[in-house]
Amino acid sequence: xxxxxxxxxxxxxxVIVQKWIDEIDTLKGFNYSDSVSEELLESTNxxxxxxxxxxIKNEGDTKxxxxxxxxxxxxxxxxxxxxxxxxxFRRVTIDFILQQSDQIxxxxxxxLLHSVDEWVEPLIRQLVNEFSGNWENILSLQRVALQExxxxxxxxMDNITIMPLVGTIDTERAKLIMENLLEGVTQHNSExxxxxxxxxxxxxxxxxxxxxxxxxxxxxVGATCILVGIRPEIAQTIVNLGIDLGKFPTKSSLRKGFxxxxxxxxxxxxxxxxxxxxxxxxxxxxxxx
Amino acid sequence: xxxxxxxxxxxxxxxxxxxxxxxxxxxxIGFGTVDQARLATAVSELARNLYLYADxxxxxxxxxxxxxRKGLCVISLDVGPGxxxxxxxMEDGYxxxxxxxxxxxxxxxxxxxxxxxxxxxxxxxxxxxxWLR
Numbered sequence: 001x002x003x004x005x006x007x008x009x010x011x012x013x014x015v016i017v018q019k020w021i022d023e024i025d026t027l028k029g030f031n032y033s034d035s036v037s038e039e040l041l042e043s044t045n046x047x048x049x050x051x052x053x054x055x056i057k058n059e060g061d062t063k064x065x066x067x068x069x070x071x072x073x074x075x076x077x078x079x080x081x082x083x084x085x086x087x088x089f090r091r092v093t094i095d096f097i098l099q100q101s102d103q104i105x106x107x108x109x110x111x112l113l114h115s116v117d118e119w120v121e122p123l124i125r126q127l128v129n130e131f132s133g134n135w136e137n138i139l140s141l142q143r144v145a146l147q148e149x150x151x152x153x154x155x156x157m158d159n160i161t162i163m164p165l166v167g168t169i170d171t172e173r174a175k176l177i178m179e180n181l182l183e184g185v186t187q188h189n190s191e192x193x194x195x196x197x198x199x200x201x202x203x204x205x206x207x208x209x210x211x212x213x214x215x216x217x218x219x220x221v222g223a224t225c226i227l228v229g230i231r232p233e234i235a236q237t238i239v240n241l242g243i244d245l246g247k248f249p250t251k252s253s254l255r256k257g258f259x260x261x262x263x264x265x266x267x268x269x270x271x272x273x274x275x276x277x278x279x280x281x282x283x284x285x286x287x288x289x
Numbered sequence: 290x291x292x293x294x295x296x297x298x299x300x301x302x303x304x305x306x307x308x309x310x311x312x313x314x315x316x317x318i319g320f321g322t323v324d325q326a327r328l329a330t331a332v333s334e335l336a337r338n339l340y341l342y343a344d345x346x347x348x349x350x351x352x353x354x355x356x357x358r359k360g361l362c363v364i365s366l367d368v369g370p371g372x373x374x375x376x377x378x379m380e381d382g383y384x385x386x387x388x389x390x391x392x393x394x395x396x397x398x399x400x401x402x403x404x405x406x407x408x409x410x411x412x413x414x415x416x417x418x419x420w421l422r
Contacts, residue, residue: 170301202308202326204333205391212389233326240327241334241395242381 002115006056008097017049019092020085027084036075044071048085056119062126069130079131086120151177153184156286159191160261162254166199174210181214185223192261193218196254198229208243215248224264226250228257258286295349296336304336307348314350315361318421327399328361328419334392335365335415341386343369343413353418360401360420368412375405 009016024045051068072081093116098104150173154162161184165177185193195211197203203211215225227250230238235252238245251257262268269279294314296307311332315325332348339346346367353360372378379397384390393415397403402418 168305170304202329202333204330204337205389205395206333206337208391209389233323236323237326237330237399240398241330242391242398243389243395 001111002118005097005112005115008100009056009093010053012096012100013053016089016092016096017053019096020049020089021045023088023092024085027088040075044075045085047071048082049089052086052089052119052123055123065123065126066130069127069134073131073134079128082127082131083124086124090116090120147176151180153180153188155184155188155190156258159189159265160194160258161185161188161190161192162194162196162258164196164199164254167201169200169207169210171206174207174214177210178214178217182217182221185218185221190223192224192226192264194226194228194254194257194261196229196257197227197234198231198254200229200234203234203238205241205243208238208241208245212243212245212247219248224248226257226260228252228254254286255283258283293349293351295347297345297347298336298339299345301340304333304340307336308333311348311350311361311363314352315419318352318359318361320361320419320421324419328363331396331399331417331419332363334396335363335417338392339365339367339369343367345369346412358420360418362416362418363400365415365417366412371409371411372405372407372413373409375407379405
């Protein structure tokens with residue numbers, strides 16, 4: 001039976017393709033932006049339908065499919081272009097074959113549905129897999145990129161290290177912060193570590209808990225931790241929450257924290273005669289109240 | 290603005306979603322930065338409790354409009370295990386998960402009105418209202 005159906009479809013490919021293109025045209029606007037040119041749309045539709053037919057003829061190779069899906073991904077078209085296209089093809093083909101057949105009974109219809117599904121399914125599976133594989137790829141790349149940014153440690157001068165934190169802190173990131181902090185302190189031989197939370201939007205009990213733990217751990221390896229960048233509203237919420245951050249020094253700005261850190265390492269900033277402005281500028285650019 | 294909107298809490302990143310919505314609502318009503326931070330922190334605590342103890346739940350925001358005052362009500366709903374001893378969890382420093390134990394009592398101090406109902410095996414409902422001054 002399957003062979004007969006294939007014969008009907010392949011012999012009448014022109015009619016089916018035309019019907020398919022007419023139908024797919026009505027779905028315009030759902031699956032790609034309106035700015036797509038007619039030529040591009042037409043050539044893509046042609047390519048798509050060719051792929052479907054070569055797959056039915058068992059001539060389609062995965063390379064062709066891969067190239068086609070890559071093209072769609074690059075164009076930024078939605079995956080629904082593919083699912084809709086194949087759904088339409090399925091409908092059009094079934095309609096057409098039913099019109100061509102004179103004797104129709106239930107077993108005939110069930111065989112027909114089965115055959116057409118078997119042509120379409122591998123295509124859907126493969127194309128959708130290509131798409132989702134692409135998304136997963138992007139997602140994992142972004143995750144890695146985010147992780148690299150999540151807990152940076154900057155040795156600004158001998159014995160003084162700064163960890164600027166920007167963005168939300170979740171459990172995974174808190175773990176990274178702790179690890180990087182301890183590793184960095186031993187590696188750079190730091191005496192003072194400044195944790196800057198200017199860029200942390202909300203300090204709730206969990207974030208505070210992790211910071212306290214990190215600071216205590218830093219204390220255990222023999223360094224001092226200074227928490228800087230506590231904005232006034234954060235200070236108020238911390239007090240409201242009843243969190244005790246009194247065990248280690250805190251400062252409102254990185255600038256003040258840095259001066260304190262210099263004091264702790266028995267250093268201070270001295271203005272030289274010639275270029276007294278430059279150091280001031282340096283500190284200014286570090287801080288920002 | 291809708292009178293009520295909700296965020297489902299199923300995973301850790303949903304906490305951020307709830308917090309951002311809460312902050313946006315607070316800003317929309319006209320809360321200042323300090324109160325925005327208070328509300329965002331309260332939402333963060335409540336959402337984290339849902340994630341930690343009830344596994345899932347939702348955070349809803351309701352704009353409470355009364356004759357002489359206006360406020361934002363944060364509602365935390367779950368069908369989790371419930372809280373066995375409410376007065377205990379409202380004590381500072383009590384935690385079953387090794388945290389600071391400042392969550393719920395902290396939320397109570399961050400807002401103006403705080404109601405908690407919990408039944409074992411039934412779930413917990415918390416309503417926290419902050420009035421606009």
